[in-house]
Amino acid sequence: MGKLPVCPLPALFLSPVIVFPPRHERFTALESRVRGYDGDVLRRCAKETMRILKGTVEKGHGLRLASDFLAPVMGLIKSKMGFVSLVAGTLNVLISEDYFVEPDAIIPPDKYPYNQTHGTNETIKLKRCLIRGRKAIIMRPDSHEIPFENPGRKRLELMGAVPFRKEFDIPIGSHVAVEVEVEGDEAWWTSGI
Numbered sequence: 001m002g003k004l005p006v007c008p009l010p011a012l013f014l015s016p017v018i019v020f021p022p023r024h025e026r027f028t029a030l031e032s033r034v035r036g037y038d039g040d041v042l043r044r045c046a047k048e049t050m051r052i053l054k055g056t057v058e059k060g061h062g063l064r065l066a067s068d069f070l071a072p073v074m075g076l077i078k079s080k081m082g083f084v085s086l087v088a089g090t091l092n093v094l095i096s097e098d099y100f101v102e103p104d105a106i107i108p109p110d111k112y113p114y115n116q117t118h119g120t121n122e123t124i125k126l127k128r129c130l131i132r133g134r135k136a137i138i139m140r141p142d143s144h145e146i147p148f149e150n151p152g153r154k155r156l157e158l159m160g161a162v163p164f165r166k167e168f169d170i171p172i173g174s175h176v177a178v179e180v181e182v183e184g185d186e187a188w189w190t191s192g193i
Contacts, residue, residue: 050184055095055156057165057176066090066157070139072113073124080105081126081137083161090139090157091131091164093178098153101125101140102183128189129158130181132168135192136160138182156180 067088070077078086081104107124109115115122120143127138137159144152158164158180170176181188 050188051182053093053095053097053099053156053180053182055093055178055180057170057174057178058092058094058155059173066139069114070124070159073107073111076107076111077124077126077137077139077159080107081128083135083137085161086137086159087161087163089163090159091136091170093131093156093158093180095154095156095180099156099182100145100153101127101138104128127182129156130184130188130192131158131160131164131178133191133193134160134162134164134167135189136164136180138180 067090071088074086074088078084103125105126107126109121109123112122112124114120123142125138125140125142127140129136129138139157139159140152144150144155164170165172168176168178
């Protein structure tokens with residue numbers, strides 16, 4: 001294995017951090033603390049790029065399970081993710097690759113009533129994304145990322161302020177190709193409607 005390049009940042013970046021904000025906010029916080037370093041050096045060292053996940057809209061289970069299970073925590077999801085309104089239900093997108101959600105926020109097991117009624121200990125991961133220019137949230141129970149070969153890693157359950165199937169005129173049962181943007185910066189996020 002080759003040697004990894006060393007980023008010329010001061011020792012203040014090596015101090016332990018207890019609470020990690022989302023990656024796009026970490027860069028902004030780090031950049032504002034650096035004195036005497038060229039901004040281009042920081043951008044090269046901590047470059048973050050938006051990813052595009054390509055997939056196909058799925059029918060879903062049709063049982064409204066996500067709507068029912070998430071109903072008690074919709075207010076919590078809205079407040080944690082900065083949404084004024086949020087519709088019940090998810091748009092399910094099957095992607096070709098495994099995607100592990102690095103959450104922007106979580107619903108801990110003790111705040112998720114499904115755990116008490118079903119004897120589970122799930123954490124709900126929440127990740128902001130854009131689909132066709134609209135702000136959305138990827139909702140992913142942590143159990144969908146384990147064990148090996150779990151098909152949940154290739155499925156995105158998207159929530160938003162509008163019913164996406166209706167907004168994008170996607171008929172039930174159709175398999176429509178979509179692109180979901182994830183892991184962008186603040187300018188990317190504010191560009192969404």
